[in-house]
Amino acid sequence: MQYDVELKNIKKQFNKQDVVKGFNLQVKKGEFISFLGPSGCGKTTTLNMLAGFLDPSEGELFIKGKRMNNIPPYKRELGMVFQTYSLFPHMTVFENVAYGLKLRKKPKAEIESRVRKVLELVQLPHLHDRFPNQLSGGQRQRIAIARALVTEPSILLLDEPLSNLDAKLRVELRDELKRLHKQLGVTTIFVTHDQEEALSLSDRIVVMSHGNIEQIGTPNEIYNQPKSEFVHTFIGQTNQFEGNIKSINGSQIQILSKDGVVFNTVVSDSRFQVGESVNLFIRPESIFLGKEHNNSLDTACIQGKIKLVTFLGSITEYHVAIGDHDLVVRTQQPQKEWIEGADVLCCWNIENQLLIRREM
Amino acid sequence: MMKLRFSWLGVITFFILMFTIAPFLVIVPSSFTSENFVSFPPEGLSLKWYTGLLDMPGLTSAVIFSLQLAIVTAILSTVIGTLAGLCIAKYNFKGKQTINTLLLSPLALPALIIGIALLVYFTYLGLAGSFTGLLLAHILITIPYVIRFVLTGMATFDDNLEKAAAIMGAKPIRIFWDVTFPLIRPAVISGTVFSFLISFDNVTISLFLVSAENMTLPLLIFNYIQQNLSPLISAVSTVVILISLIPILIIEKIYGLDRLFGLNSNSH
Ligand SMILES: Nc1ncnc2c1ncn2[C@@H]1O[C@H](COP(=O)(O)OP(=O)(O)O)[C@@H](O)[C@H]1O
Ligand SMILES: [Mg+2]
Numbered sequence: 001m002q003y004d005v006e007l008k009n010i011k012k013q014f015n016k017q018d019v020v021k022g023f024n025l026q027v028k029k030g031e032f033i034s035f036l037g038p039s040g041c042g043k044t045t046t047l048n049m050l051a052g053f054l055d056p057s058e059g060e061l062f063i064k065g066k067r068m069n070n071i072p073p074y075k076r077e078l079g080m081v082f083q084t085y086s087l088f089p090h091m092t093v094f095e096n097v098a099y100g101l102k103l104r105k106k107p108k109a110e111i112e113s114r115v116r117k118v119l120e121l122v123q124l125p126h127l128h129d130r131f132p133n134q135l136s137g138g139q140r141q142r143i144a145i146a147r148a149l150v151t152e153p154s155i156l157l158l159d160e161p162l163s164n165l166d167a168k169l170r171v172e173l174r175d176e177l178k179r180l181h182k183q184l185g186v187t188t189i190f191v192t193h194d195q196e197e198a199l200s201l202s203d204r205i206v207v208m209s210h211g212n213i214e215q216i217g218t219p220n221e222i223y224n225q226p227k228s229e230f231v232h233t234f235i236g237q238t239n240q241f242e243g244n245i246k247s248i249n250g251s252q253i254q255i256l257s258k259d260g261v262v263f264n265t266v267v268s269d270s271r272f273q274v275g276e277s278v279n280l281f282i283r284p285e286s287i288f289l290g291k292e293h294n295n296s297l298d299t300a301c302i303q304g305k306i307k308l309v310t311f312l313g314s315i316t317e318y319h320v321a322i323g324d325h326d327l328v329v330r331t332q333q334p335q336k337e338w339i340e341g342a343d344v345l346c347c348w349n350i351e352n353q354l355l356i357r358r359e360m
Numbered sequence: 361m362m363k364l365r366f367s368w369l370g371v372i373t374f375f376i377l378m379f380t381i382a383p384f385l386v387i388v389p390s391s392f393t394s395e396n397f398v399s400f401p402p403e404g405l406s407l408k409w410y411t412g413l414l415d416m417p418g419l420t421s422a423v424i425f426s427l428q429l430a431i432v433t434a435i436l437s438t439v440i441g442t443l444a445g446l447c448i449a450k451y452n453f454k455g456k457q458t459i460n461t462l463l464l465s466p467l468a469l470p471a472l473i474i475g476i477a478l479l480v481y482f483t484y485l486g487l488a489g490s491f492t493g494l495l496l497a498h499i500l501i502t503i504p505y506v507i508r509f510v511l512t513g514m515a516t517f518d519d520n521l522e523k524a525a526a527i528m529g530a531k532p533i534r535i536f537w538d539v540t541f542p543l544i545r546p547a548v549i550s551g552t553v554f555s556f557l558i559s560f561d562n563v564t565i566s567l568f569l570v571s572a573e574n575m576t577l578p579l580l581i582f583n584y585i586q587q588n589l590s591p592l593i594s595a596v597s598t599v600v601i602l603i604s605l606i607p608i609l610i611i612e613k614i615y616g617l618d619r620l621f622g623l624n625s626n627s628h
Contacts, residue, residue, distance in 0.1 A: 053523055073526040080527040088518035090542045099538075101526035144524075151528065 002065045004029045004187040010059035019045050023213040030185045034198035037208035043191040079148030083160040085140040087132040094128040098150040118146045138169040158190045195235045207231050232281040241280040260321030266298035266350045277358040284330040286352035289344045301347040391594035409595040426577040433498040437555040441506025449514035465543030467504045471564035479568040489520040498559040506551030513547030553607050
């Protein structure tokens, strides 16, 4: 199958420093992909290699099945939007949007009708003759999006396009991007450090840290089945248990937590040995409270006492004391008997837990 | 009506402005005197010193020579200085800081030293007293201004503008003419005007490099007043002032000086 974008073991070094450390990704036609990670993790660098502004130190890069290494940006037929808007300040809105078409030597009438159409698409049909410094931030970014779309690029690259906007506009333009993607179906790569943006917009998210891909998955997978400590802690909230492995019986593992509580869980592989120090991560939303263990093999449970109940509207948050440790649990279906002081069993599906060896 | 009120700032501003324009207020009126000596206030009124200009030996050719020199200097300095400035602003390369310092060093060295050094060097090369020699010297002292202006212009330049143009399909040359140059044009034109003016009235360095055949206007005046201080000099000076005003007026007309020197950032 041919992918719209394919990165094969792409690496980038600056001054002998590894900034991107082996990036592998395949993007299908029409997909909305986000690169999500903290500032400095190599998102822009990766995007710039895709755009052709930087050459990869190693690896291969394909767009629509064509090898793109050493092909200059102006031949790649992409669209790009920047955090800084980057509209040409000496050109009107019309001239900005028309620029790509003018370069392609389209007839005047076609340019006018295509510019008009794309400005309607971003819902700013009346600003033709304004200069960029006469527009608000939100308007500028809409025009920048129009300018990127007008040439009907095969791939749309967005580098933190919402980060310079205030909170309200950010949500507004986020929804706008979602609508545009639905309407046009253009393959999109969206760079952000904002988990909410990535979770709400993407078909798949690439979580990055320090030049590595931590996990690639749907927003649901990224949130509910994080595959690394980084993904657990960078996105959403999580509970962490430190402990030691007390015994192993097949896939059943018994863990003695640091504050003296013993519980059983199950792992799908046998990477562990008795006595090893481990960390267990589980999200507040993945834990359900109950009275009895349902004895199914894919459920892990731990006994605790409710310490604090906080009503938050659509959800209720419980702090459950496990030894000296608090486990945070969130649920949309609170029960009457779950009151402060009550004994409860905190259970979770092992699919949602992450058990890893603790680095000493 | 605006009411005039006493303020120290006003007084200080007034005296600084007076100090700046006082020479003009003396020179220009004194060129219209009917006497045979420079006096202020001028006595009588006549244009005889202006008609006398035509008879001043070497004046016409010095004016033409200086204009040619200043125009060629301005053009070459602008081209070289702009390219150098862009290179320094846009690329990181080994020895960039050294090159930057070297290119700007003529600003720091006393002109006298540069003049003597060039005289020695050009004599060795056979360029002393030639147009080429003067041209090279003037380019040397004007390039730092062009580079400074371009660097200042590039300081606020958003690199993503060039990336945006590239991704839309523009080749590097096209990006330069469509995006980069229009945005640094005020800086470049400032450099051109400065180069013209600096070359047109330079004395210190030209002093070492002129010859009887290749005489600049400032040095002609300089030589002349060492022998006689007649109102002819006031007339020449007035003409020089007018010539120097021309580029400034043209730019004011087509561009607006405030925009050129970045005093008004609201350029559209
Ligand atoms: N041109 C460059 N030269 C040297 N280091 C760079 C360059 N560009 C980026 N870096 C470094 O690479 C790392 C990743 O940068 P970047 O891709 O911009 O991160 P992000 O977009 O995820 O915030 C950072 O540590 C940054 O300092
Ligand atoms: Mg970035």
